[in-house]
Amino acid sequence: MAELFREVTERERKHYYSKEWSAKKLPEFIVRTLEEREFGFDHTGEGPNDRKNVFMDVRDLEDYVRATAPYAIYSSVALYEEPKDMSGWLGAELVFDIDAKDLPLRRCAHLHEHGQVCPICLEDAKELARDTLIILKEDFGFENVHVVYSGRGYHIRVLDEWALRLDGKAREKILAYISAAEELNYKRDIDSNMIMLSSGYYRVFRLRFGYFIKRISKSHLENFGLSPRQIQDTIENKEKIYQEFVLNAKSPNVSFPSSLKRPPRKGKKRSGLMILLNASSTFSKAYFDGRVTVDVKRILRLPSSLHSKVGLIATYIGPSEKKLERFNPFKDAVPGFRKEEVREAYEEWVEEHGDEM
Amino acid sequence: MLDPFSDKAKRLVKEEFGGITELLLIIPSYVGIDQALERVLWVKSGEMPRDLLEMGDIQDLLTFYALLGALAFSPYGIEMELVKEANSRIYAKRLRRAGRISGTATELRTVDAGEIPSRDRTILERTHHHELPPDERDKLRLRYKIHLGKFLELWEGSLKEVYIREGYVYLTTEQALKLWEKSFERNFERAVNLLYEVRDELPSYYLQLYERLGEIAREYFKERLERMGSAEAGLLRFELFPPCVKIALGGVPAGLRNYAITVLLTSFLSYARLCPSPSRRDVRIRDCVGDLSVVEKEILPVIIEAGNRCSPPLFEDQPHEVKNIWYHLGFGLTDKPRLEDSGNSTWYFPPNCSKIRANAPQLCKPDRHCRNIKNPLTYYLRRLYIESRKGKQSTEGGENG
Ligand SMILES: [Zn+2]
Numbered sequence: 143m144a145e146l147f148r149e150v151t152e153r154e155r156k157h158y159y160s161k162e163w164s165a166k167k168l169p170e171f172i173v174r175t176l177e178e179r180e181f182g183f184d185h186t187g188e189g190p191n192d193r194k195n196v197f198m199d200v201r202d203l204e205d206y207v208r209a210t211a212p213y214a215i216y217s218s219v220a221l222y223e224e225p226k227d228m229s230g231w232l233g234a235e236l237v238f239d240i241d242a243k244d245l246p247l248r249r250c251a252h253l254h255e256h257g258q259v260c261p262i263c264l265e266d267a268k269e270l271a272r273d274t275l276i277i278l279k280e281d282f283g284f285e286n287v288h289v290v291y292s293g294r295g296y297h298i299r300v301l302d303e304w305a306l307r308l309d310g311k312a313r314e315k316i317l318a319y320i321s322a323a324e325e326l327n328y329k330r331d332i333d334s335n336m337i338m339l340s341s342g343y344y345r346v347f348r349l350r351f352g353y354f355i356k357r358i359s360k361s362h363l364e365n366f367g368l369s370p371r372q373i374q375d376t377i378e379n380k381e382k383i384y385q386e387f388v389l390n391a392k393s394p395n396v397s398f399p400s401s402l403k404r405p406p407r408k409g410k411k412r413s414g415l416m417i418l419l420n421a422s423s424t425f426s427k428a429y430f431d432g433r434v435t436v437d438v439k440r441i442l443r444l445p446s447s448l449h450s451k452v453g454l455i456a457t458y459i460g461p462s463e464k465k466l467e468r469f470n471p472f473k474d475a476v477p478g479f480r481k482e483e484v485r486e487a488y489e490e491w492v493e494e495h496g497d498e499m
Numbered sequence: 500m501l502d503p504f505s506d507k508a509k510r511l512v513k514e515e516f517g518g519i520t521e522l523l524l525i526i527p528s529y530v531g532i533d534q535a536l537e538r539v540l541w542v543k544s545g546e547m548p549r550d551l552l553e554m555g556d557i558q559d560l561l562t563f564y565a566l567l568g569a570l571a572f573s574p575y576g577i578e579m580e581l582v583k584e585a586n587s588r589i590y591a592k593r594l595r596r597a598g599r600i601s602g603t604a605t606e607l608r609t610v611d612a613g614e615i616p617s618r619d620r621t622i623l624e625r626t627h628h629h630e631l632p633p634d635e636r637d638k639l640r641l642r643y644k645i646h647l648g649k650f651l652e653l654w655e656g657s658l659k660e661v662y663i664r665e666g667y668v669y670l671t672t673e674q675a676l677k678l679w680e681k682s683f684e685r686n687f688e689r690a691v692n693l694l695y696e697v698r699d700e701l702p703s704y705y706l707q708l709y710e711r712l713g714e715i716a717r718e719y720f721k722e723r724l725e726r727m728g729s730a731e732a733g734l735l736r737f738e739l740f741p742p743c744v745k746i747a748l749g750g751v752p753a754g755l756r757n758y759a760i761t762v763l764l765t766s767f768l769s770y771a772r773l774c775p776s777p778s779r780r781d782v783r784i785r786d787c788v789g790d791l792s793v794v795e796k797e798i799l800p801v802i803i804e805a806g807n808r809c810s811p812p813l814f815e816d817q818p819h820e821v822k823n824i825w826y827h828l829g830f831g832l833t834d835k836p837r838l839e840d841s842g843n844s845t846w847y848f849p850p851n852c853s854k855i856r857a858n859a860p861q862l863c864k865p866d867r868h869c870r871n872i873k874n875p876l877t878y879y880l881r882r883l884y885i886e887s888r889k890g891k892q893s894t895e896g897g898e899n900g
Binding site: 229280281282283284304305307308309310311312315316318319324334335336338339340341342343 | 615616618619622623646647648651652657658659661662663664665666667860864867
């Protein structure tokens with residue numbers, strides 16, 4: 143049976159780097175800053191232990207990659223005066239890493255184990271990436287934003303001048319904002335209508351809540367401690383809540399079923415609504431690998447390089463939501479030598495599970 | 500009003516006096532010590548004299564910079580805290596009186612009509628809440644905006660607390676003032692750090708002013724000092740050391756040994772432990788301690804241990820280097836020092852960051868606290884100061900807790 147993901151052989155790697163790949167496939171934002179970046183290589187599949195490489199010219203990088211056909215290629219998000227000893231830090235891209243294999247609220251829990259991926263979770267990662275892209279552009283006003291398919295998820299990389307200079311503390315704050323990680327407070331946030339704002343943290347919160355509400359299941363709701371009535375009302379009104387609360391920013395008083403306004407049972411303090419809203423922020427914290435955002439010296443998979451573990455290409459998608467929307471990893475990130483195999487496997491998969499997408 | 504760190508103030512200093520050093524040199528002939536002290540004397544009573552609020556720009560700059568010059572002798576001491584607090588309050592009050600924040604060192608802009616969607620305005624400013632008195636509603640008005648990048652440098656809270664749109668943060672007057680205070684504090688510390696460099700060249704006027712400030716500060720912070728003890732000479736807090744000192748403490752390879760151990764560690768540890776903010780350059784160890792036991796029991800063992808961690812261990816193949824340590828501590832070339840010998844050579848002061856970077860770049864791995872710092876010792880003093888403030892907040896902040 144054909145497989146969507148599989149580890150590639152050394153021979154296939156060599157074939158890819160000598161026949162398919164060339165430095166021309168590197169995105170411009172990497173080429174422009176090439177001399178300031180540290181490059182790391184994984185030659186054996188055990189992790190990037192050949193680090194602190196510097197290339198003054200793309201042709202040098204090309205020669206090196208052709209000659210060694212590494213298992214994986216990484217480059218730093220930081221720019222340095224002296225990348226070979228990682229000194230003279232000039233700044234670092236602001237990066238958000240959405241890894242599809244670690245997402246909570248999986249719709250495909252019945253299809254595969256945690257730690258693996260399928261077209262469904264990749265689609266979910268894409269939705270999170272799209273929302274993130276929107277927030278970065280509309281709230282933060284970033285213009286130099288790039289989306290990359292990482293092999294098993296998405297990297298969003300910001301290169302606006304002021305983003306490069308942010309320190310770890312500022313990045314943490316931005317991450318908390320982007321992931322809507324802070325819990326809401328009834329009086330301050332709901333009662334005063336703040337949650338209905340069309341910009342700022344509350345809008346981000348609603349976007350993340352939209353992702354959440356579309357995916358929660360009956361068993362999640364039971365775990366949160368909602369009453370049977372509240373559970374039933376929530377499930378039946380998912381679409382209404384999404385339309386009114388998330389998209390049209392209407393007050394929770396009109397968008398949510400009235401049973402949620404009470405605590406699930408006597409003696410409880412929090413209303414069903416607050417339980418639901420705060421459960422959403424608990425989940426949203428897990429959408430991103432926060433270490434990637436906060437660590438200003440990290441290395442990331444190089445766009446255009448082969449992700450040898452899964453047999454797909456880390457692919458530069460572009461700066462726009464439209465391009466991201468149209469991107470399909472099983473068509474656009476497949477190395478030539480696997481085209482036939484992936485096409486076949488993808489068709490099989492769609493036939494079997496396509497309606498769940 | 501004039502923000503002493505604004506571009507306008509900088510221009511004034513340059514055009515009228517020829518630069519900050521020149522300004523500091525001529526201040527003593529224009530401003531009496533008592534006159535400068537008026538800017539802080541009122542804090543005890545809390546009543547700010549009117550003429551402080553209505554002072555002309557030049558007079559304001561001269562008296563303010565007189566105090567800054569005095570602080571060059573003790574960055575991050577209680578004197579600095581006193582001057583910072585008193586003057587931040589003076590300028591904040593002037594800003595409030597002016598009714599708008601403009602021309603400050605914080606890059607705040609006023610918000611144009613229509614920039615914020617009207618529904619958001621209604622919610623944030625509670626436009627329809629007629630039960631609120633007008634001045635309450637006035638407090639909710641979003642009057643200022645600042646670019647997010649600048650905002651993040653100053654704001655300590657979360658981004659949930661503010662309204663963000665298209666790269667700007669929108670602020671009420673109170674929030675804007677809070678931000679201005681933060682930037683004042685930042686600029687203030689930066690200025691003190693810079694002046695620390697030139698303190699040897701300053702006229703004795705500033706030392707006298709500094710001593711008077713010390714008296715007032717000790718009086719003002721009396722209770723706190725009794726409760727906490729002062730942040731002056733005390734046990735070494737290794738966790739607050741700058742990265743270069745930490746690297747040196749961990750042991751270094753052969754080529755770096757003498758610089759890291761003899762030059763950097765010896766001077767840093769001895770000043771940090773015995774005399775963190777010397778008021779003059781030619782201070783001697785015997786001016787700070789009554790016997791040598793602290794040096795022998797607390798400082799020397801740390802230096803020797805760091806030397807042993809070097810590869811190869813420093814004092815094994817260069818035993819005479821111990822003499823050199825004593826030499827750098829001011830006892831002349833000896834290995835049997837007596838307290839009276841202190842002053843036989845110069846007690847070396849920790850090298851500036853720029854020197855360390857030039858002579859031993861491997862030691863310079865700046866962390867976020869290194870920003871605006873020019874000398875490893877001020878790094879340590881600053882962190883001690885921040886720690887002592889944390890302690891103060893946790894003991895005094897009980898009621899809101
Ligand atoms: Zn899946």
